Amino acid sequence: MSHRTTAATSPERENHVPKLSVVVPMHNVEAFAESTLRSLAANAHPDFEFLLVDDCSTDATPWVIDRWAEKLPGARVIRHETNRGIAQARNSGIDAAEGEFVTFLDGDDWYGPRHLAGMVRAMEDLGCDFARTDHVQATGTERVIRRPPAAVRNAVMDPRDGITPADTETMVDYPFVWAGIYRRHLFDDGGMRFVTELRTAEDRLWIWRLHLTARTYASLGLHGVFYRRGVATSLTQIKDDRQLDFIPAYDALLRDVREDREADRFLLKAVRTYCAMIAFHIGKVNEYEPAAAQRLRRETRAALQRMPEQALEETLKTIDSTRSRLLSRLRDGRKAA
Known part of the structure; x- marks a missing residue:
């Protein structure tokens, strides 16, 4: 029990x-x-x-x-x-x-x-x-x-x-x-x-x-x-790999939205929100434990590479230039932070 x-x-x-x-x-x-x-x-x-x-x-x-x-x-x-x-x-x-x-x-x-x-x-x-x-x-x-x-x-x-x-x-x-x-x-x-x-x-x-x-x-x-x-x-204050669970959370969200009857209506919002979360965490990567920071960079790059390409490109064009540049560099394997 x-x-x-x-x-x-x-x-x-x-x-x-x-x-x-x-x-x-x-x-x-x-x-x-x-x-x-x-x-x-x-x-x-x-x-x-x-x-x-x-x-x-x-x-x-x-x-x-x-x-x-x-x-x-x-x-x-x-x-x-x-x-x-x-x-x-x-x-x-x-x-x-x-x-x-x-x-x-x-x-x-x-x-x-x-x-x-x-x-x-x-x-x-x-x-x-x-x-x-x-x-x-x-x-x-x-x-x-x-x-x-x-x-x-x-x-x-x-x-x-x-x-x-x-x-x-x-x-x-x-x-x-x-x-x-x-x-x-x-x-x-x-x-x-x-x-x-x-x-x-x-x-x-x-x-x-x-x-x-x-x-x-x-x-x-x-x-x-x-x-x-x-x-x-609070879990919002931790700096270890538990914070990285936003990645499987948003991966699950993208699967849900892609299967939804109104996928076209919501996919851009889902991708944009996922990108905002990635930028937020990468922006404070130096606060993380070293192993978690390394894993964060690796797994967020992979997440960007598997996102729906059209929605991702639209997001990178329309968000602010600071986050767009950070995410583009991360996706392409250049130093993001």
Whole structure:
């Protein structure tokens, strides 16, 4: 058995189908777990359940989880016997979820009061498959509101219209899965699971697949989820080869788009986004561990060489000259950085 689930269930909650399931993956977040779980308590509701997924933490995180699970209404604890990564932690929560809606919160982030009730209310009013929200980026004591680049707010739209245009920041460039709420039917029959082989960039592929799969969505003017930026334990801060998982993530995306009924509509956006990710990582290659840096140069060159040629050439012609020059040199085997 790869994981086990425990619950603190009162008799009146038995046989009760919750309205919302909140999936909270946690791994070695002892410094932040208290504030995260306290924020869940501030959002507790008889119709909400909280799935606390301990991904085999080796610090005090399990102790903090157990202490809060005893007093947090609707809490269920899922424990992985081995560390399996955030993608599997989210999937374990999805598999256990019973709510009509599902949302996610990372173990080092937190909610403002009544944020969850606001999301549920908006989903019931709009009736769409999923909705994305603003979030508050917290860097030390600084707070900045980040908004999804949607065309309109609080209106139902076609998710496919949120993918393009290629040369503009769009909804697929807002990869924060925890800044959203999703109807349970999207996950039926094993659908919309995170790719467990990806240690990073799993969210970027997931968001693209969400926009290609769902029928309706909305962007909500809510900003009650707080994203703790620059945390040392965050996977965004690592400098080893786990960061290179964006390459298989975007390779999988290109395969999806090529097989899509509207491949011609989305292929340029997919290639352009892949190129932007390559340029971003190559631009900071000297920060990486030596072996990871060498592998990054080698594998991104190969990625550029296997991209659809016409879409790649169009991208190199239309992006800024700095990135175009860097990517061209990398593709041709010249020194890129």
